[in-house]
Amino acid sequence: MKNRLTIGIKTSIVESMKIQIWSDIACPFCFIGTGQLNKALSAFPYKNQVEVIHRSFQLNPDSPRTATHSVSEELAKKYNVPLEQAQAMNAQVAERAAEEGLTMNMNTVLPVNTFDGHRLIHLAAEHGKQAEAVERLFAAYFTNGENVADLDTLVKIGQEIGLDETLIRETLVSDAYTAAVREDINEARILGIQGVPFFVIDNKYGISGAQGTQVFSDTLQKVWLENNPLTIVGDSTGAVCDDAGCVIPQAHE
DSSP: OOBOOOOEEEOOOOSOEEEEEEEOTTOHHHHHHHHHHHHHHHTOTTGGGEEEEEEEOOSOTTOOSSOOSOHHHHHHHHHTOOHHHHHHHHHHHHHHHHHTTOOOOGGGOOOOOOHHHHHHHHHHHHTTOHHHHHHHHHIIIIISOOOTTOHHHHHHHHHHTTOOHHHHHHHHHTTTTHHHHHHHHHHHHHHTOOSSOEEEETTTEEEESOOOHHHHHHHHHHHHHHHSOOEEESOTTSOEEETTEEEOOBOOO
8 A cells, every 4th residue: 555645726716806995195194095005916916916996085175286384284273283283293203104115205295186186197197197197296295395286286296207298288288087086086985084194905805094005915915815815625534734743644545
């Protein structure tokens, strides 16, 4: 008689995993959370099979196109706290961003309307540049103190990520992608999303807020394993080891 070792593992790989992110350019935790997700994805073995889609959201849809006050003054008014307290709150957010390798210069932020910035993101998506547009607009708002509601500023940003100047300008002076932005915002309401960032992974799991790179890594792994379960093949008489030791079953003649 011969010892028989029979065990196998079979996997079936799905085409992709979809991650939808509802966020606003003017949301500091969207900047941080997106950075955390990007870190998790960079270490994820199947990152090339993950599709990331950015969805529009506006925290302050009534914001003007030209800043009339500082972001700390806006925060103080919103929460009815002293200006010094609001400044301290923004400093804490900037420190948290720095821990993620992101730079937030909160004293130079211009709190303006982000609707046209979201339209630029939709335009960029049509040309495979969505992620670049989101990253550049976050930097424009939080790091560089640029007015992301200004047409010329948005044209410059679009050019920097490889879009055609004429195309950008013609798009933004029209109502192109207005419906798309509003549809994203409306879908967020339907899903019950009241705050951003909000990450929807394969329409199965939602992550609210910037919860840390490890949370994203764990969720990516969990969803991937659920979508790609291991199937054990072969019979149940294969050689195995457990806490009691290793036993090699004898094969039947």
